[in-house]
Amino acid sequence: MQAWFCDTPTGVESLTWREAPTPEPKAGEVRIAIAAASLNFPDLLIVQNKYQMKPELPFVPGSEYAGTVEAMGEGVKHLRVGQRVACLSGTGGFGTHTLAPAKLCIPLPDAISFVDAAAFIMIYATSYHALVDRAALKAGETVLILGAAGGVGTAAIQIAKAKGAKVIAAASTEEKCALCKQLGADATINYAAGDLREAIKSATQGKGPDVIYDPVGGQFAEPAFRSIGWRGRYLVVGFASDPQIPNLPMNLALLKGASLVGVFWGAFAQREPQANAAMMGELVQMYAKGEIKPVIDAEMPMRDLKAAYQRMGERKVMGKLVMVN
16 A cells, blocks of 8 residues: 655655555454545644644544545454455555544445545534534524635535525635635625624624634634624634634633534544434435535545645635545
């Protein structure tokens, strides 16, 4: 096998592409021949030693991937050699082969491509858990989505529209706003071009959004929270803009009767596996109905991973970058 190895987590420049023995699966594991792997923001943090998970060195980054089961360890009953699967295991995806826990592998219907499957689990599970489970989004409510042209943002637009909500998509360029419109956003805000609070006020006729979906954090968190509607729910999804976590004045929650709601899909999947499995089943059905489909910014050869990381670091990605073998 070949893969990108991280020997010292000092940044993308430390990654090396090299040969390694093809591993044999242990009990409960499968070996997957990787067809596609998507790039997620945690994949950047993990090679910079800034992520909460610290893999044993050396490791192969790449949290989310899809491919074909090539070999199975003892005790694996629900999969078979030759089966198409997707997996989100945290590491291992940026190579030609990997070992994965069989329990984390999702069998793929023939209708979903490897590229779509590699870009599916994290963004849709996060967004569905946030909007439907944590925010209890209702049809007719208004959702403001920050970072709306990114991976989780584009997924959030599609899920919110499928649930009958009005969507206001906020992004940093007119090109990104245009993409959000194509995905069904009812209104867009270019928050690099003006005052965010005034733009939200105008888009909601002064009422404020019922739900704010924030995977960005940073400088826009406070003005967005100040703009929330009565009984609004502010979803804390992530901090992609800045490692500095925003400090929000807690009196804002009091004044608006608002809720600050944490979204940690990974912990939800571990603590409530049955609920998570039901959610994933619902998402597969939504895909089959054409209600959701990953936005693919680009497909790039696996050997071009460093260029993909650079594109992500420059905030140029709209949707998901997918590396293919």
